[in-house]
Amino acid sequence: MKCVRCNTTSSAGALYCEHCGERFFKAKIRLVDRMGNDTTHYVFTHDYVIGRDEECDIVLSDPAVSRRHAAITYEDGVFHIENLKSKNGTLVNSKEISKVALNNYDCIQIGAAKLYFYFSEGDFPEDRIHTHTGEFIQETLMKISREIQSKNMLDEVLTAILDGVVALTNARDAMLWMPDESGEWQPRMTRNIRLFGDSGDLQTRVRTLVEQMASNGKHYVYHKSGRQEFIQNMNVVSGLPCRMLALSMRSRKIVDTQERSQKVLGVIVLRIANQVMVFDSRKISLLESLTTQAVVAIENALLYSEALAKRKIDNELELAQQIQNRLLPREIVSVPRTDIAAFSRAHSYVGGDYYDLLHVRDEALAIAIADISGKGIGAALVMSCLQGSLRAQIGYEDKPEHIVCNINQLIRESTAENLFATFFFAVYEYETGALHYVNAGHNPPLVIRTDGTHEFLKSSAAPLGILEENRGTEATIILKDGDVVLFYTDGLTEAMDEDMNQLGMNAVKDCVMVYVSENPQAQAREILDFILRQVEKHTAGQPQHDDLTLLVMKVSPAQ
Known part of the structure; x- marks a missing residue:
């Protein structure tokens, strides 16, 4: 190809004049x-x-x-x-x-x-690297580096890198390879890829080459003579005609401290069909510097992409948290002769704890508390499934054993085998004080009587989602004026101090019984706040290890 500017001839298919840099x-x-x-x-x-x-x-x-x-x-x-x-x-x-x-x-x-x-x-952006000045290398490197470093998104960075390398080398075709999420090397971006052909065999050979380079961390050169070699330093090819060149972009971070090896972030494969490339010291210096700048830009772009992904996940989790909070009672329902207070806090954005208070007919209150196995999004989804099922059937079904059976069947059919839920469900008739309940593997609620005695409402059924049929046995207790019931999840009893010692149910029971005995006029909110102070005292500022839900119910004398 003849240049109209300097009247010299360059290789067929060259993008720029090899003598004056004319595009x-x-x-x-x-x-x-x-x-x-x-x-x-x-x-x-x-x-x-x-x-x-x-x-x-x-x-x-x-x-x-x-x-x-x-x-x-x-x-x-x-x-x-x-x-x-x-x-x-x-x-x-x-x-x-x-x-x-x-x-x-x-x-x-x-x-x-x-x-x-x-x-x-x-000018096109890549035109800059063909400008001949007295300080060619330094000026050109600064220009192309600014072009690369100005990008944040990874694809923009890779585009700037590949365009710069292709223009510098006059390559007619190029592929930029990077590992995918599973670690498999894939062609991420190409230039004039048709010249590579559609041959699956060729792509397989290139993939094998790229995987070798990822392993040894070296560059690859295919000489005009047919000789092939892996090289550590590009200066080896100075002045030698090459048909194909593959550049490894090595991370700045040392992966193996003993071997001082570096992770390969990407590989650029360059060819000139039926032609050769000759690199002088100037181009080699620029190419190596450009590769170094490319590595910095790729690492920064990856960090930027990770930050964006994390921000997106955080935003989605915040939305999930808002939605989940709306699934819990916004206000404590008003019930005659009954004082109720509740508290729920997830371990992370969303959790698997659930409680609910629902009116049943005109003379009863449905009380539910559950703990879904695991944490995070999976547990939160099962929690919403459980809540939807309970609210859908409470209008026509309020027998605890039937409620437990129905929700158990739903969870078995709609969730993974490794997910289950402990569940306590009761119907409280506030005029008579009768509390009808079924405990499906949940932490037994603590009942504190005014006479100083206590009892636990123990389990009579397996956790939901484990057995195909799980009806449970309904039990009934009678609550009297002044009696207190503490419903809770294991985030209370398993709260840990800095030595990983759990608070334990015995400690909870003893301190609550003493407080209720010494403060017979205490309201449900005061009792709940006292329990939370005991948790904070035990954990002494340690991070929360699990979701925590408490519900305190106290029977009040008729007015």
């Missing part, structure tokens, strides 16, 4: 196909046919695309896109066209593919 290509097309693959094509002044046929200049493997679908032409300094009587038509900026002039940033849509057209009267 040969006139425009760029960024192709995003129906599979999401991102490819950049450099456009010169000849015609480009776009279609499904393998002989087309830009091939789109899409059944909705005609064999010869459209053409890009260059006339009098202007690029045009022309529809070639295709079956499904060609769109430019969402409008169907027959032939139209292309402007910078136009979007061409052919089938499911989108082709973004870039045509600049001035």
Whole structure:
């Protein structure tokens, strides 16, 4: 290819003059196909046919695309896109066209593919690295480094890196490989990838090469002579003609302190079809510096992406927390002859503890408390399932053993096998003081009598979700004026101090009984606050290890 500026000849297909740096290509097309693959094509002044046929200049493997679908032409300094009587038509900026002039940033849509057209009267970003000045390396490196470092999102960083390396090396095609979430190496971004061919065998060979480089942390060079080698330092290839070059981008962090090995973040594979690349010391210095800057930018972009992902998760968890809080009673229901106070705090954003207070008919109150196995989102989802089931059936069913049986069946059918819930459900008839209940594996509520005695409402059924049939045995106690009932989850009894010692039920029982005895006029809220102070005293500022829910009910004399 002959340069009109310096009248010298460069390698066929070169993007820039190898002598003066004059740009040969006139425009760029960024192709995003129906599979999401991102490819950049450099456009010169000849015609480009776009279609499904393998002989087309830009091939789109899409059944909705005609064999010869459209053409890009260059006339009098202007690029045009022309529809070639295709079956499904060609769109430019969402409008169907027959032939139209292309402007910078136009979007061409052919089938499911989108082709973004870039045509600049001035310089393209990669033009900067072909400017010859007295301080070529330092100035050029600063420019391309600023271009890379100005990006935050990983794809933007990778685009700047790959464009810079391709332009610097005059490579006709390139692939940037990175490991996916499972650790498998995949082509993340390409340039003029059609020149690599569609051969699965070729991609397999390149993948094998990339995996070797990820293991040994070295660069790879394929010499004109056919000799192949892995190299630690790029200076080895100075002045030598190369057909293919693969650059490993090594992390700044040491992975193995004994071997001083570094993790490979990505690999750039560059080729020139039927041609060779010759690197002088200037280009090698710039290429190594550019690779170093690329590593810094990739690490920063990864951190930025992780921060964005964490922020998104935090926002979603905050929303989940708000939703879950609305599932719990916003206000304590008013019940004759009964004083009630409640407290619930999740271990993290959302939790698996649940309590509810629901009116039953006109003379009773339904009391529910549950603890879902595990923590976090999974437990919260089961909690919402349990709450929905209870509220859906409480209008027509209030026998504790039937409630337990129905919810057990729902949890078995709709949750994973390793999830279960302990559940205490009672119906309290406040006029008679009768408390009818079934305890399905839950921490037994503590009943403190005014005569100084106490009892636990022990389990009569397995936790929900374990057995196929789990009806339980209903029991009844009579509560009298002044009696106190403490409902709770294991976050109370398992609260830990700095030595990982649990508070324990005996300590809770003893201190609450003493407090109630010494303060017979104490209201439910005062008793609950006293218990929370005991928890804080025991944990002494240690982080909460589990969800914590308390509900105190005290029977008051009739007014």
